[in-house]
Amino acid sequence: MAERHHGITGRETASGKIPIRDAATAVIAMLAYADDADEEAFPLNTPILVTSINRVLPKAGVTGNLRKNLEIISQITSPTLVVIRIENPYSPSLDQSTVIGTTDEFGQRTGLQALLTVKSVLGITPKIICVPDVETVDVTNAIGAICKKLRAYSYITPRDAEGMIMKSAEAVANFRQMLAFREIEIIWPEFTSGNVFLGSGDSDLEFTDISLQTTPADRSFVTLTYDLYRNGQKVESNQTVGDPEPDSTSGSFINCIETIFQSYPDISIDQGGGGIAHFSTRNGYRILGNKGDLEKESIRLVFKQNPSQEDDLFPMLIDRYSGQPFNSPIELITLGKTMYEGF
Template sequence: MAQDYHHGVRVVEINEGTRPIRTVATAVIGLVATAPDAAAAVAATLLKESAAAESGVTYTAATAGTTGNAIRVRYVDPGSASATLAVTVSGKDITVRLATDTEGAITSTAAEVATAVNGEANASALVTAAEEGAGAGVVAASGFSNLTGGEDEPFPLDTPVLVTDPLGAQGDAGDTGTLARSLDAIVDQVKTLVVVVRVAEGADDAETKTNVIGGVDGNGKRTGVQALLAAEARLGVKPRILGVPELDDADVTSELIGVAQKLRAFVYASAGDSTTMEEAAMYRENFGAREVMVIWPDFTGWDTATSSTRTHSAVARAMGLRAKADQAIGWHKTLSNMPVNGVTGISQDVFWDLQDPNTDAGYLNSHEVTTLIQRNGFRFWGSRTCSTDPLFAFENYTRTAQVIADTIAEAHLWAVDKPMHPSLVKDIVEGINAKFREWKRQNYIIDGVAWFDAEINTPEVLKAGKLYIDYDYTPVPPLENLMLQQRITDRYLVDFADRVAAA
């Protein structure tokens, strides 16, 4: 009988048509910081007791962290006379075979068990044993018991860590270094995801800078700012708002820009050690990338760690405010002219007037430096990047390009390696156009459209398994310069008499 014969009903699924496109997450901060007294890892422990007095043994994992919670210990009665005390290890299970006398009664004391465990190489590689009290009491047989309480280091060096609660994480960040202060600055603005990379604080500023810049160690592990590139593989999130508050200079920022370009992220950077607006303008000339905004000066405010007023990093607050804007308004809004929380002053005098272009703020903005002002609260003032290409002069132009590129690309994994029928191409184009219509309705873009270009998609190109889909879009310009044209006229006096009569 023919193999395709069937007497009944069969269903063949045809999964064609457009797919919904989800916008990539944008309010994810990538923070590189120091924290010399950050919380350490906690070793797992186990107190194994018996009914006999002073017969306890405490086991402590040799390696701190959650891996110690998988270690188990048991005491076994050999069930025979004149047995000797012996320790064996299988994986992470430690078995103590207790000694007995000529009548088969257990004779091993806590002290003897601890000595035996510490003397067995495989067991001592897992735990350290210590008798409780005098250790003279005879122990009793018991089943497996797990070590518990092991906790990993919350911020291991040069390792991206996902912080979902920046406020709670401050307790593990310690009191020194930049991590706790940076988290506090972010929390003042918003609750968002933060990818933290902690680096070691060096013996001097130069060594700390080297640690911040990082690289790749002998084991292939990325360190310093380069560790942000490992975040997506390790944590499943991609940091898109990057900064190294209080530790960035031209060298650090230059390296961070390279990371941002790989991640399609945006960098907020200070103007280094600039003490005047002229120095800040000159400092900005170090960069020509669209992925960075230079900010000068810093904020001031109360520091609870020192119970005094001190300088507060503008970069850390820019990162938090950027995430807040993404959540509340969208990635099409620039950082400028939004109130900043948690600050009470500006570290340098910056003259600003809403109507006068010849001010300190106007000078800085004209040199693509974002500054700080005080008007109904403290605010960032300026939307310019360091781009040499006028197409990406504004912060939101760069971020719009990044978000659209990643969203459209990542949304079409499903289409790769599918048979390239015309229907597939149509589905891709229609799906992109549907997303553009959604963004247009939400005011994220002015408009955008995708299309299939027959001229570039020649038979030879298609035969090679390649497909070109074109699309264009218009980002939303920020209203940077509002020109109000005021005129004086006497034309409203022409009918003055009639107005009097009608009054």
């Protein structure tokens, strides 16, 4: 006699088509460094899941490149982001072993090797690997090996053993020949901010004229956070300078720039049009632009908003013509005859 069954019976077959499991391909993992970052929020060599970049920015410190890269990512997208903070590899020259990492005496993986622990710690697998500002040949090959294990991909800017960006296409081509992994994509030259303090010059480039609106500072003290580059090399990162007696926003801006260059006696500021015309070296050689090609040492100042500073001057900087505040970051560079139009 057949047994009666009330309800639904399901049968699974071992043969046939198996549904494909979707992979989360938008998970980003980033290695960065900041000596003054919050130890609890960003412990060394430990994968940390960042679900809101704005919430962790105050804990990212102002030195190194951690905060800078978090700001850049937040302006583009709001991804699933894994951050691994490493020791500062520039102390003072680039130590590639700090970035590549190893397994210490306590069994903890450091540097790039810590990426292999993300799955076990956070339950997700990063598919886009970012290791900004340190992508030498050895580091890039180490990134490629990690990418192959994780089935991930990485975008890098080629650099030499000192961490300097390659200066020619030939050097980049040689760099590519020394890579052993197809999981690496080279981006060269490096992307830069679109907000550049430039004036009209004898160049074929389309420059943007930007001038500051002079408004009362309305504070007893103001600060400005900046990065300084010379000849493409970052010599100061996330440093803060202040104006103890602010009179106006434009005046404080100039005072802050003059304070920055007090530590560099070989650089002087040439005034023009009520503002800054050029930076020049002590030997009298003026830095000019020739169709976008710098004839002499380039000097770049990158200013950025710093929410951790209550007296931050950046939110008070207003475009003279549009009346709108500037977006962070903005660059002041020596390129073109009139780099800064004035006030």
